[in-house]
Amino acid sequence: MTATTLSKIGEADLAWIAAERAMHAADVADDPLVLASAARSGTHALLATGRFEDALELGNAAAKYLEPRMREGDASALSLYGMLHLRAAVAAARHRERATANELLGKAEEAANSLGRDANYWHTGFGPRNVRLHQLSASLDLGDISDVIDHGPRVDTDGLPIERQVTHLIDLARALSLLAKDDQALQVLLSAEQKSPSLLRHSATTREVLRTMYRRAPVKKSSLLLALAQRCRAVNEN
Template sequence: MEAASADDPAYRRTCAALSARIHHLTATTLSKIGEADLSWIAAERAMQAADEADDPLVLASAARSGTHALLAVGRFEDALELGEAAAKWLVPRMAAGDPAALSLYGMLYLRTAVAAARHQDRATSNDLLAHATRAGEQLGVDANYWHTGFGPANVELHRLSAALDLGDVTQVIEQAPKVDVEHLPAERQVTYLIDYARALSLMAKDDEALQTLLSAEQKSPAIVRHSTVVREVVRSMYRRAPATAGRKSSALLALPERCGAVR
C-alpha cells in the first residue's frame, strides 16, 4: 500500500479508509468479547488510518470504535469527549442531507449517552439521548448506513441500556418487551436480549432471564458465548439456583458451560 500511495494520493486515501473500516470492526468485536486492551489498540489504528483517509464519515466511524474501546477500559469521560468531537465533524455532511452522516452522528450520541450512564451522570445521558432521538426522528427509519443499525428503534434500545446502567431495572423490565426489534440487525437484537436478561436477573427472575438468553443464543451463538456480560449473568443465576430451585436445570447447567462461566 505504501508503494502505491507514493504514486497515487487518491489510492492511498482509499486504502487508508479500508484499513480504518477493518480496524473499526476489529475494535468493536474485541470490546464485545472482553478484550479491552486489544480493542483500544485496534481503535487507535482505525483512527490513525482515518486521519489519512481525510473523510469525515471515515473519521466518525473510526471514532465510534474508539468510544467502544474507551468504554471497555472504563475511560468514560474520554469516550464522551471523543464522541462529541466526532459528531461535530459530521454537521456539514448532515446539512447536505447525507443519511450516512446522520446515522453516524446519531450512533455517536448513543454511545456517549451510554458512557455517561455508566459514569452515573443521568443528566448528561438524558441530554445526549435527546440529541440521538432527534437524529432518529430526522432519519425516520431504522436503516443500516455504515453498519450503524441506527434509527428510532435503536435509540430506544440504547435508552434501555442507559437506564439499566443507571439502576432503573424495573423500568427496563417494563419497557423492553414493548420495543419491536425484529427488523434490526441480528447483533442489535442480541444486545437487546442480553440487556433484558441482565435486568431480569437483577430482579432474580432467573427462569425468564435464562429463556431470554437462550433466545439470544439462537440468533447469534458467538456473541452470547463470548459476552462478558452474559458470563456474569449466567454465573449469578448458576450460583443462585440451589437456593431458589433446589437443583440446577439441565439448561442452566449447559449455558454457563457453553459460555465458559463455570468449570
C-alpha cells in the first residue's frame, strides 16, 4: 500500500514511514521522476499530519528537479511537476497563505495547459480538471465557501481517479455543512459513498462533517444521517 493511499485512509504515521522509504530509494535511483513521485507521496503524508510548512517546502524542492525535463515537454515531468505544486498549494492554503497558494496553483495551471489534457502519467490523474478541483479545495481552506458551493457541482469529474472524485465530493459536502445546508451535504456524502465506501468511511474530514451535522440534526434516530455517521464511525449510538 502506497504512502498516498495510507494517508487517505487515516494512517498518517505509516504513510510518512512509507514515504520516507520511497524517497530514500528514489534518491539512490537518481531519477528525477522517481524522486518527484516519492516526494508527492511525502506531501500527502505531511498534510495528513498537519505539517503544512514541511509539505510546502518538500513540494517546491522536488519540483525544481523536474524543470529540465519539463523544458523538453516531457508529459510525465509536467504531470508530476503540476501535482507537486497542487499539493504545495493545498499546504499553503491550510496555512492561510493565500498569495502563495494562488501562485502555486498558477504554476500548476500552466503545467496543465502545456500538457493539454487530463491524463494519468505516474498515476497522477493530472490535467486541467484536477487543477480546477484543487483550486476549489484551496478556496475552501481559505474560507471562500460560496465559491466552492457555486462552482463545485459544475465540475465534470467523470474519468478522473475515484480518489479525486471522492475528495471533491467531501470538499463540497464540507462547504455545504459550513453553511448549515445539511440535507444537501448528506446527499453529496451518500454519492461519495457509492463511488468508494472505503475512501469515504476512512476520511477524518468526513467524520468531522458528520459529527457537526449530527449534533444539530432535529431528528437523529433511524435517519439516513445516523446510519451514515455510524458506518463512518462518527457516532456510536445504537
